[in-house]
Amino acid sequence: MRAAAAAAPIIARRPLGRGGLALGIGAMLLVAALMAAVAAGSVGVGIGETAAILGRRLLGLPIPRTWPLSAETIIVELRLPRVLTAMLVGGGLAMAGTVFQALLRNPMADPYIIGTAAGASLGAITGLLAPILLPALAIGAGTVWLGLGAVQVLAFAGGLGTVLLVYSIARQGGQVPVVTLLLTGYAVSSILAAGVALLMFLSGRALGAIFGWLMGSLAGATWPGLAFSAPILAVSFGLLLLRWRRLNVLLLGDTAAAHLGIDVEREKLTLTVLATLGTSAAVAISGTIGFVGLVVPHVLRLAVGPDHRLLLPASVLYGAALLTLADLGARLAGGIPVGIVTALIGAPFFLWLLRRSRAVRPVITA
Amino acid sequence: MTVAVAVEPLACTRGVAFGYPLPGGRRREVLTSVDLSLPRGSLLAIVGTNGSGKTTLLRLLAGVLTPDAGEVEFGGQPLAEWRRVDLARRVAVLPQQLDLPVGFRVAELVEMGRAPHARSLFGSTDADEQAVARALSDADALDLADRFADELSGGERQRVLVAMALAQEPELLLMDEPTLHLDLAHQVALLSAIRRLQAQRGLTVVAVLHDLNLAAAFAPRIVVLHHGAVAADGPPQEVLTPQLVQEVFGVAVLEARTGTGNRHLAVDFDG
Numbered sequence: 118m119r120a121a122a123a124a125a126p127i128i129a130r131r132p133l134g135r136g137g138l139a140l141g142i143g144a145m146l147l148v149a150a151l152m153a154a155v156a157a158g159s160v161g162v163g164i165g166e167t168a169a170i171l172g173r174r175l176l177g178l179p180i181p182r183t184w185p186l187s188a189e190t191i192i193v194e195l196r197l198p199r200v201l202t203a204m205l206v207g208g209g210l211a212m213a214g215t216v217f218q219a220l221l222r223n224p225m226a227d228p229y230i231i232g233t234a235a236g237a238s239l240g241a242i243t244g245l246l247a248p249i250l251l252p253a254l255a256i257g258a259g260t261v262w263l264g265l266g267a268v269q270v271l272a273f274a275g276g277l278g279t280v281l282l283v284y285s286i287a288r289q290g291g292q293v294p295v296v297t298l299l300l301t302g303y304a305v306s307s308i309l310a311a312g313v314a315l316l317m318f319l320s321g322r323a324l325g326a327i328f329g330w331l332m333g334s335l336a337g338a339t340w341p342g343l344a345f346s347a348p349i350l351a352v353s354f355g356l357l358l359l360r361w362r363r364l365n366v367l368l369l370g371d372t373a374a375a376h377l378g379i380d381v382e383r384e385k386l387t388l389t390v391l392a393t394l395g396t397s398a399a400v401a402i403s404g405t406i407g408f409v410g411l412v413v414p415h416v417l418r419l420a421v422g423p424d425h426r427l428l429l430p431a432s433v434l435y436g437a438a439l440l441t442l443a444d445l446g447a448r449l450a451g452g453i454p455v456g457i458v459t460a461l462i463g464a465p466f467f468l469w470l471l472r473r474s475r476a477v478r479p480v481i482t483a
Numbered sequence: 484m485t486v487a488v489a490v491e492p493l494a495c496t497r498g499v500a501f502g503y504p505l506p507g508g509r510r511r512e513v514l515t516s517v518d519l520s521l522p523r524g525s526l527l528a529i530v531g532t533n534g535s536g537k538t539t540l541l542r543l544l545a546g547v548l549t550p551d552a553g554e555v556e557f558g559g560q561p562l563a564e565w566r567r568v569d570l571a572r573r574v575a576v577l578p579q580q581l582d583l584p585v586g587f588r589v590a591e592l593v594e595m596g597r598a599p600h601a602r603s604l605f606g607s608t609d610a611d612e613q614a615v616a617r618a619l620s621d622a623d624a625l626d627l628a629d630r631f632a633d634e635l636s637g638g639e640r641q642r643v644l645v646a647m648a649l650a651q652e653p654e655l656l657l658m659d660e661p662t663l664h665l666d667l668a669h670q671v672a673l674l675s676a677i678r679r680l681q682a683q684r685g686l687t688v689v690a691v692l693h694d695l696n697l698a699a700a701f702a703p704r705i706v707v708l709h710h711g712a713v714a715a716d717g718p719p720q721e722v723l724t725p726q727l728v729q730e731v732f733g734v735a736v737l738e739a740r741t742g743t744g745n746r747h748l749a750v751d752f753d754g
């Protein structure tokens with residue numbers, strides 16, 4: 118302490134190093150997953166042709182067409198929206214999971230934890246059933262709003278609305294204690310889940326469609342769906358990435374974060390709304406796909422550390438690649454719901470990771 | 484203008500009262516009326532019994548609690564008019580306890596102390612790097628820089644918390660039991676470093692301390708909190724008398740003199 122004051126050595130600026138490598142690998146993995154998922158399917162298109170079609174249609178490169186028009190149609194109209202949806206949804210869920218785990222300082226947190234899943238499910242199922250239970254509505258049910266069906270719009274509104282309701286119930290004296298927020302989310306979710314169960318009981322023939330939506334599937338992906346959700350997710354990604362430092366500081370606890378200049382209650386609300394916007398936009402076009410938002414952040418925390426400067430972009434890249442590959446697997450397995458694939462492959466991998474390393478600390482604070 | 488600024492204290496409280504809300508709309512009054520002035524560059528220790536409101540007073544000074552009555556001012560302005568981030572650039576707090584997040588290295592944690600000063604969107608500036616290095620060295624934590632926070636002993640953790648607060652480069656440092664968990668050598672090292680920062684850089688320091696003799700040796704000014712108000716405020720030799728200790732703490736202490744003539748208070752269990 119005595120000598121040190123005279124000449125304080127500069128701590129070497131931490132290079133991105135290992136983290137930068139992880140981001141680079143993630144980006145390459147994502148591109149590879151995109152190519153593979155677009156090329157593979159019942160009608161095989163060569164990887165070179167796939168790349169040329171994508172270059173022509175996505176990047177606008179002046180590549181002369183040497184492939185049959187049918188191949189271009191299959192790729193652009195059928196596979197590409199599905200693959201891009203998988204990427205967006207996977208990235209969005211993983212990032213929202215990262216944010217909620219930090220915000221709630223809870224390793225069990227996932228993007229759905231404070232009511233998004235229950236609210237979006239009730240909205241989507243209402244949209245699915247309304248024309249069946251109330252035939253009078255059937256005339257309006259086919260109405261497409263901005264290219265979207267009632268299911269997507271109601272799912273998005275249900276998810277976002279539920280979280281805002283939970284948040285306002287949990288607020289007491291201008292503050293929203295984390296534990297109160299979690300418990301309120303649980304209680305409100307339970308009420309909505311009862312509504313979901315009741316609608317399923319009354320649903321009759323539509324039960325299959327409801328079940329498919331709850332499992333999560335990318336089979337219904339369309340360009341209009343993407344056009345609705347992609348901008349919302351892009352805003353959520355962008356604004357959350359910029360908040361990495363605040364998320365790090367919030368890990369120290371509310372009081373310490375306030376001492377470090379964070380307007381804690383306002384920041385928690387901002388983060389909750391941004392992460393919920395992304396989650397709801399993802400759920401609207403894919404249903405409640407589980408697991409990605411819970412496990413990707415944990416795996417990445419082990420790989421690149423807890424610093425959100427790296428963790429947030431990494432969760433977007435790896436979440437996107439994981440869901441793209443899982444959906445490819447689901448398609449190749451005969452069209453089973455993608456949620457089954459993520460759980461069947463992801464969970465054992467996560468268990469292996471937990472067992473393998475003694476250094477694994479899936480807790481957020483000591 | 485210059486004269487006015489020089490005379491004006493860095494921070495002060497006027498008639499500050501605070502109570503914590505209880506179920507049923509009642510409040511548990513902790514502070515009834517506290518007047519305290521902190522001149523720039525001064526060093527002050529707060530002592531008092533458990534529950535006398537020492538920590539509450541620090542939190543009021545830090546602006547994380549708002550007084551029920553009275554006013555807290557910093558830099559000549561009521562705290563309520565300060566933006567959080569502006570205040571955090573000038574006031575740092577060493578809390579009594581803090582859960583350190585898992586997986587961060589000490590240098591990264593100390594860098595979080597730079598958060599209120601953050602200029603760079605995705606990285607740190609040279610000024611940040613230098614402040615982190617200086618804070619680590621001032622807090623005697625340079626050797627801990629590459630360690631993980633969850634592998635530290637209690638005393639090492641405490642030094643890291645000090646470094647985090649110093650990285651904020653505050654004008655006012657509020658410390659809640661800074662010597663907690665520290666052995667005698669590190670207690671002396673920490674308090675000497677704080678005194679050096681006060682002397683060399685004009686840091687204003689408020690420290691809540693439990694050890695009366697340590698407080699007397701450390702600070703030229705002692706404030707005794709009792710029943711929600713300031714019971715005594717002055718140099719340790721005038722304030723920390725056996726009578727006051729009997730009155731405030733209800734403990735009979737013996738008085739001895741050190742070689743330099745300073746008073747030393749001792750408890751005699753056999754007496």
